[in-house]
Amino acid sequence: MVQNEEVCVVMVPFIAQGHLNQLLHLSRLISAYNIPVHFVCATSHARQAKVRVHGWDPLAVANIHFHDFLIPSFPNPPPNPKATIRFPNHLMPSFKAVMHLREPFQKLLTELSKTMKRVVIVHDYLMSSVVQDFDSVPNSEVYMFQGCSAFTAFWYHWEEKQALKLDEETESLWKNVPSLEDCFSDEFVEILDSEDSSFKKISSGTLYDTSRVFEEKYLELLKNEEVGSGTTKNWAIGPFNPVVIKCNKKDSSTTTEYMKLFNWLDKQEPNSVIYVSFGTTVSLSDEEAKAFAIGLEESGHKFIWVVREADKADIFDGSENRKVELPEGYEERVERKGVGMVVRGWAPQLEILGHLSTGGFMSHCGWNSCTEGISMGVPIATWPMHSDQPRNSMLITDVLGTGIHAREWRRRHEMVTASLVAEAVRRLMASQEGHQVRKTAAELGVAVRLSVEEGGVMRKELDAFVAEITK
Numbered sequence: 001m002v003q004n005e006e007v008c009v010v011m012v013p014f015i016a017q018g019h020l021n022q023l024l025h026l027s028r029l030i031s032a033y034n035i036p037v038h039f040v041c042a043t044s045h046a047r048q049a050k051v052r053v054h055g056w057d058p059l060a061v062a063n064i065h066f067h068d069f070l071i072p073s074f075p076n077p078p079p080n081p082k083a084t085i086r087f088p089n090h091l092m093p094s095f096k097a098v099m100h101l102r103e104p105f106q107k108l109l110t111e112l113s114k115t116m117k118r119v120v121i122v123h124d125y126l127m128s129s130v131v132q133d134f135d136s137v138p139n140s141e142v143y144m145f146q147g148c149s150a151f152t153a154f155w156y157h158w159e160e161k162q163a164l165k166l167d168e169e170t171e172s173l174w175k176n177v178p179s180l181e182d183c184f185s186d187e188f189v190e191i192l193d194s195e196d197s198s199f200k201k202i203s204s205g206t207l208y209d210t211s212r213v214f215e216e217k218y219l220e221l222l223k224n225e226e227v228g229s230g231t232t233k234n235w236a237i238g239p240f241n242p243v244v245i246k247c248n249k250k251d252s253s254t255t256t257e258y259m260k261l262f263n264w265l266d267k268q269e270p271n272s273v274i275y276v277s278f279g280t281t282v283s284l285s286d287e288e289a290k291a292f293a294i295g296l297e298e299s300g301h302k303f304i305w306v307v308r309e310a311d312k313a314d315i316f317d318g319s320e321n322r323k324v325e326l327p328e329g330y331e332e333r334v335e336r337k338g339v340g341m342v343v344r345g346w347a348p349q350l351e352i353l354g355h356l357s358t359g360g361f362m363s364h365c366g367w368n369s370c371t372e373g374i375s376m377g378v379p380i381a382t383w384p385m386h387s388d389q390p391r392n393s394m395l396i397t398d399v400l401g402t403g404i405h406a407r408e409w410r411r412r413h414e415m416v417t418a419s420l421v422a423e424a425v426r427r428l429m430a431s432q433e434g435h436q437v438r439k440t441a442a443e444l445g446v447a448v449r450l451s452v453e454e455g456g457v458m459r460k461e462l463d464a465f466v467a468e469i470t471k
Contacts, residue, residue, distance in 0.1 A: 005116075006116065006117040006118065006470070007035055007116060007117060007118045007119075007120060007469060007470050008035065008036045008037070008038060008112055008116050008118075008119055008120070009027075009030050009035055009036070009037045009038070009120045009121075009122055009469070010037075010038045010040060010105075010108070010109065010112065010119060010120070010121045010122070011023045011024075011026065011027050011037060011038065011039045011040065011122050011123075012040050012101075012105065012121065012122070012123035012124060012127045012130060012131055013039070013040075013041060013049070013124050013127070014095075014098070014124040014125075014126040014127055014147070015041070015042055015045040015094060015095070015098050015313075016088075016091065016095075016280075016281065017048065017052065017279075017280040017281070017311060018147065018279070018280070018281075018366050018367065018368045019124050019126070019147050020041070020045060020048060020049040020052075021049065021052065021053065021241075021368055022145070022147055022209050022240055022367075022368065023039070023122070023124065023145060024039065024049045024050075024053050024058060025053070025209075025240035025241050025242075026122070026145070026207070026209070026237070026240050027039055027058070027061075027064050028056060028058070028061060028064070029237065029240065029462060030466070031061055031063045031064050033466050034063065035063070035466070035469075035470070036063045036064075036065065037063060037064045037065065038065045038067055038108070038112065039064060039065065039066050039067065040067045040069070040101065040104075040105055040108065041066070041067070041068060041069070041101075042068070042069060042070070042071045042094075042097075042098055042101065043068040043069065043070055043071075044314050044315075044316050045098075046066050046068045047068075047316065048315055048316070050066075052346060054241070054242075054245070054348060054349065054350040054351065055241065055242035055245045055350055055351075056242060067104075067108055069101055069104040069105075071097045071098055071100045071101065072097050072100055073097075074093035074094050074096070074097040074313065075093045076093075076094075076312050076313050076314050076317050076319075077090045077093075077312070078090065078309070078312060078321070078322060079281075079283040079309060079310040079311075079312070080283070081283035081284060081285040081286075081288075081309075081310075081322075081324075082285050084182075084413075085182045085184075085185060085386065086182075086282060086385040086386040086412075087182075087183065087184050087185045087188060087386040087387060088281040088282075088310060088311075088386075089185040089187060089188070090310075090312070090313070091281070091311075091312075091313050092185070092187050092188065093313065094313030094314070095126075095188070095191060096191075098127075098130075099129060099130060101127075101130050102129065102130045102131075102132075102133065105130055105131060106133045106134075106136070109121070109134060109137050109140060110136075110137060113137045113138075113139050113140060116139070117139060118139055118140070118141070118469070118470075119137065119139060119140040119141075120140070120141055120142075120143065120469045121134055121140060121141070121142040121143065122142075122143050122145055122207060123142060123143075123144060123145060124145050124147060125144055125145065125146055125147065125195060126147075126191065126192075126195050127195070128144065128195045128196075129194060129195055141204050141469075142203065142204060143203065143204055143205050143206065143207055143469075144203040144205070144206050144207070145206070145207045145208075145209075146206055146207070146208055147209065147367060148367050148388040148391075148392070149208075149210055149215065149218075149367055149370070149388070149391070149392055149395055150208055150210050150215040150218035150219045150221075150222055150236065151215060151218045151391065151392075151394075151395040151399065152367075152388045152391040152392055152395070153208070153218075153222060154218045154221050154222050155174075155177050155391060157222070158221075159180075164221065164224050170217075170221075173398070173399070176394070176398065177391060177394060178384075178390035178391055178393070178394060178409040178410070179390075179409075182386070182412065183386055183387055183388075183389075183390065184386070184387065204233070205233035205234060205235070205468070206222075206233070206234040206235075207234070207235050207237060207465065208234060208235070208236045208237070208238060209237075209238035209239065209240045209367065209371060210236050210238045210239075210371070211236055211238050211239065211448055211451055211457065211458055212236045212451075212457050212458075212461065213444070213447050213448050213451050213457060213458075214374070214400055214444060214447075214448070215236065219234055219236055222234060233468075235461050235462075235464060235465040236458070236461050237458060237461045237462045237465060238371055238458065239371040239372070239374070239375045239448065239452075239458075240371070241350060241368070241371060241372055241375060242350065243375045243376075243448065243449045243452055244354075244449065245350050245351055245354045257343075257345070258348065260341075261304070261341055261343065261348075261352075262351070262355070264341055265304070265352070265355050265357045265358070266357070268302055268357035269357065270356045270357060270359070271356075271357070271358070271359030271360075271438065272301070272302055272357055272359055272429075273301075273302045273303060273304060273355075273357045273358050273359060273360075274296075274299075274301055274302070274303045274304075274358075274359065274360040274361070274362060274381075274425055274428065274429055275303070275304045275349075275352050275353060275358050275360070275361050275362070275378075276292070276296065276303055276304065276305040276306065276361075276362040277305075277306040277347060277349060277361075277362075277363060277364075277369070278306075278363070278364040278383070278385065279363075279364045279366045279368075279369060279385075280310060280311045281310050281311065281366075281385075281386070282310055282364055282385045282386075283309050283310040283322075283324075284307075284324060286324060286325040287416075288416045289307065289324045289325065289326055290325070290326060290327055291415075291416045291417055291418045291420075291421060292305070292416065292418075292421050293305075293326045293327055293330050294327065294418035294421075295417070295418035295419065295420065295421025295422040295425070296340060296421060296422070296425065297330075297334060297339065297340070298418060298422045299421070299422040299425035299426055299429075300422075300426070300430075301425050301426070301429045301430070302338075302339055302340060303339070303340040303341075303425070304340065304341045304343060304347075304352060304358075305340060305341070305342050305343065306343045306347045307324050307326065307342055307343070307344055308321075308324070308343075308344060308345065308346075309321040309322050309323075309324060323344075326342070330342075349369070349372060350372055350376070353372055353373060353376040353378050354376045358376075358378055359378070359379075359429060359438065360378065360379055360380075360381060360425075360428045360429050360434070360438075361373045361378045361379070361380045361381070362380075362381040362383060362406055362424065362425070362428070363380050363381070363382060363383065364383055364384060364385045364389055365380070365382050365383070365384045365389040365390075365392040365393045365396065366387075366388075366389060366392070367388060367392055370392050370395075370396060373396075373402075373403075373441075374400075374402065374441070374444060374445065374448060375445060375448045375449065376445055377441050377442040377443075377444065377445020377446065377449075378441060378445070379402055379403050379404075379428060379434065379437040379438045379440075379441040380396050380402065380403035380404075380441075381403060381404055381405075381406040381424045381425070381427070381428040382396055382397055382403050382404070382405055382406055382407075383406045383407045383424075384407075384409055384412075385412075390409035393405065393408075393409065400440070400444065401436075401437060401440045402437055402440050402441040402444055403428075403437055403441070404424070404427055404428055404433060404434065404437060406420075406421075406424035406428075407420065407424070
């Protein structure tokens, strides 16, 4: 097909890993319509996005163009694994520095507008202030991307206004929605407030990395809330991540660690392994890590556990990261006994979740991890840490029925114990409750995977959005 020469899309992601990942995956989806996509990012974070993306090679897609801009230098402190609030406040200097993309973004927009009939901006909600000058370019329009679930987004908005009358079922649910206490630092709330005021002035519609297969109700409620500048347009075009993925053991670039991990997984029984990962922004203290180590071993179930320090703002700065301490000889012992594998680096999460041997996922409930678990049909033991995670956890457990609470948000300040970890694993992997959520998760996974095929609900939503921006 000939590349669309009238319309281009400019992606403006926020620089936290989960946000980078979402808009890079969305770039793939939109570029498949032969629309050129321009990905605007700070230099090191663009590199981070490309290195870590799973399931496809962004450098092999000819019509995705990366625009890497330098931002002012910023402090790059390590995360604090003993912080009372788990929000990654050590990233705040970089969050502030990235706001300096406003000027280079505007220059790029002006240049693109000279050769394109229409320039469509898709920006992360947290980058609203960066794109706010778009109206100086008459042939541009802007759409806001919301990086959390529709369920979580709705409750944020409704909690602020409480203008919409809830039906009996939803009002009953509200009584148990986790509080926002300890979800964010005060510094980050200031950024949220600032970006909120920016996007309300500019958004022509909202994109969500979710599916009407399981969030139809909350997408409709968001329309009624009239989020943004009174627009009722929203599109659920998720999951953004590939929903069918195979391990690449035959690839010449595959690492020894990758081969070892998947050779081990290949030997396990179907649905027998629990995958444990808490994402890129959570650091376990050594005491917590040791409790997890003992609990996983004592659970009696096989596991893959990602043990890594949370990301620093610049993951390429060359400094050595803290190595999380586990009980002496633990990694060698569990591997020798064939009961588990400890991954110290970056894990191929999509491939692990898509493997037949993986029967459960213990997760912090970042939205990327939730959508990956949902699309692969894997039940989740939820252990939220900060941000939108407590409310995502409620969506998974109480609304969708595809997971169990490993640790509820109200228990967040309690000490992590090996018995708590072991009990959560057993409940998910071997109880009647776990059997039911696995069945529900598998059924939902099938429905979501069907939705991305020709004629499916997600494909129709994506077609509708592309029709909107190319009309």
